[in-house]
Amino acid sequence: MIGDRRRRAVFALAGALLGLALTLAGPAAPASAHAVLVSSDPGNGTVLPDAPQQVTLTFSESVQLMTGKIQVLAPDGSRADTGDPTASGAAVTIGLRSGGGRGTYLVSYRVISADTHPVGGSITYSVGAASIPPTANQAADRVDPLVAALIPIGKYLGYAGLVLVIGPVLVLSLLWPHRLSRTGPARLVWTGIGLVLGSSLLALWLQAPYAIGVGLFDVRPGDLQDVLGSTYGAVMLIRLGVVCAAAFLLRPLLTGTEGDSRADTAVLGVLGIAALATWPLTGHPTASPVPGVSVVLDALHLAAMAVWLGGLVMLFGFLLPRADERELRAILPIWSRWATVAVAGLVFAGVVQALIEIGSLRALVDSPYGRLILLKTALVVVVGGVAAYSRKLVSSRAAASGPGRLRRAVLAELAVTAVVVGVAAVLVQIPPPRSAEAAQTAAEDTAISRTVTGKTMSLQVEVLPGTTGNNSIHLYAYTPDNKPLPVVEWKITAALPAKKIEPIAVPVLRITDNHAVGDVALPTPGEWTFSITARTSDIDQSTLTLTGEIG
Structure with a gap:
């Protein structure tokens, strides 16, 4: 009976952490595209003496094309473009039919930016003299509200899955006493694997309506095929394969029947690194000014978060209530060192990545992104203070003989860390200052x-x-x-x-x-x-x- 209550308490704690984070992420606006149109040839609103042979759109980062989502309409509403547009890095070229008439033309576009967000909009140019511009059939920048609301939920399910897999697996591998049952932690890990797999499948489905601007159930098989054939789809399929392979190798560990196979441990480590890399490869780090550095930093940030938060869940839910004084005297100092390294990695990766995205100290105060970074930093300082108190308890060996105070400190760490993760989820939804500055520069064209x-x-x-x-x-x-x-x-x-x-x-x-x-x-x-x-x-x-x- 007591064991059942403890298991329910652990899962309730995990659910509460996830719920709090989702609550924080919920009010955020739909994910903003981080690429912007910085220039065009012909320029927006210009009047040309003769019809051009092509239109060139230049964005702030590289983009991918979608079938049928770029068009040029002549003054009479007919299609003025010919052939398929081409993309080379950040530039998109649209061929035009010869002999275009006089008047105003409308260029409507929707592309996928390097960080997987759709970018839509339109510009006009005129030949000879301006006229009433034609109207596109559908808004190029439309995003279905339900799709926009589900995307951060899916992302957060994946983050929760990482927490419930990586931290518990490390504790089971290196710190778990042999005499204790692994049933509860195993259920936690299987729940995490299910969350990662479910969130990945949901993300693949959502990317189709998100990219083309339709409703959740208006997706055609061809749209899903386009997603699976894209870079985003390839990365997500790799994630699914890696997680399935890791789940197969984890079964002996979770049942307590594992041998001394160092090869399996090494393979699990490689699979873990590969899985972590799929998160930054489908997000904003790929569009960073230094994408290689940002991808590594983001993966390190996620790994440190998963080790720290997942380890705290194991400590609070299983080790402190079940392990005896002798076992805790051996476990807690090791965990304290783990937590210190994880927090250091978390802070280092977060600070460097924030500096890359923000670009200036002024933007730290003037932009919503920068202010959230400050809030997140303040919360991390609070968590660091609680962690230092926990470390002091461990160093004094008082926690092994009376773990009550340590459990309360760990619970406080979990609570504040959940808020930190919630703030991080909101950050994902806001364009960093480097993108906002590019958009402002494009908007403030003084010609x-x-x-x-x-x-x-x-x-x-x-x-x-x-x-x-x-x-x-x-x-x-x-x-x-x-x-x-x-x-x-x-x-x-x-x-x-x-x-x-x-x-x-x-x-x-x-x-x-x-x-x-x-x-x-x-x-x-x-x-x-x-x-x-x-x-x-x-x-x-x-x-x-x-x-x-x-x-």
Whole structure:
């Protein structure tokens, strides 16, 4: 009866830890894509004199394509793209049909970023003159709410499985007294294996609707086939195979019939390392500025967490209640050293990885990601204090003769650690500052692209890059009915009245009959005024002005 109560208490504790972590992760927003579109050619909103032969999209990290998820719509709503788009690293190239008509084109895209998140959106460009843009059939950035809610739950089931496998297996292998039954710990380990396998299968299923932006049950066999054929699918299949092989080798250990096979132990170690590596290989570390370092650090972080938290569960649930004083005097000092090494590895890997993702001390305070890192650090300090108290109890040998205080300290460690893991789950859902900065940079493109209209002409003006320093001014002249208008002579001046900068004459070079380029150095930020005079004959000319903010 007492044994049953203890077993129920252990599983209740494990369930409570998982539930607390899921509660913390639950309110988080759906996982944000960490790749962003940083530039395009043609640029978003630009007006071109002639139809381009292709469109190039450049992202902040490498991307993978999905069948049928990139299209270019002509002004009349027909498809303007031809053939299959190609991806080379972070650049995606879309071929266009020749002879495109005048007006505004819509480029709609949805790709998979290096960290497995879908990236969707659209841009427009115009040929000749702007018009009402066509409308895509479906939002390119859509994510089903149910799918978005299930993804962090599946991830957390996998983390819980790691905790219930790695820590208990190490304790059973190296610290478990022979006289004690292994039934309870074995059930814990089999539960962990089931959680890892179940979460992996769930992740494979969820990746299909997540990637293509459909509902949970709107997935077709071809969509699942695409997932299985992707890098993400290959890594997840490796995880499933590795965990199944490890489960087969663990049976003798869990039943207490294992021999002295060092080969099996070595194979289990290799399988454990391979399984741990599959987590960072399907997440954000692969998109890090130093992916090799980040993958290793993330695997170390997971391993240290699993050893520490899983060992605490074994200590609290089985060893402290069951082992006698002599056994505890032998076990606790060894476990104390394990915990110290695990915590050191956890802190080291977490700090270095945070520095990689954050990039600056300012982002540590200014970004949601950085503030969560600070919260996580504060919690780890609290756990470290409790762990130091536990180590003091072990060093004084008081825990072996009266383990009550140590059990309470271990329970406190478990409780605070569960909150730490919950914060980590929220961190997975938030773009790190390096991604947020890339998105902000892309959003803050200061290039000026305007159309000004007079009685006899329409003038498209582009100032690139739209910041202080050297700038190029592109001019395109059209008739009021959007036909190219030949210009005999161009004159441009740039002035900043607010700072008493008089008009600066801009040298102009004619490129075609209706296209000219001028180069000017704008020394000061502010609201600049550009005056353009276009002479179309010996007696006809028009002068148009526009203002633009130069950053």
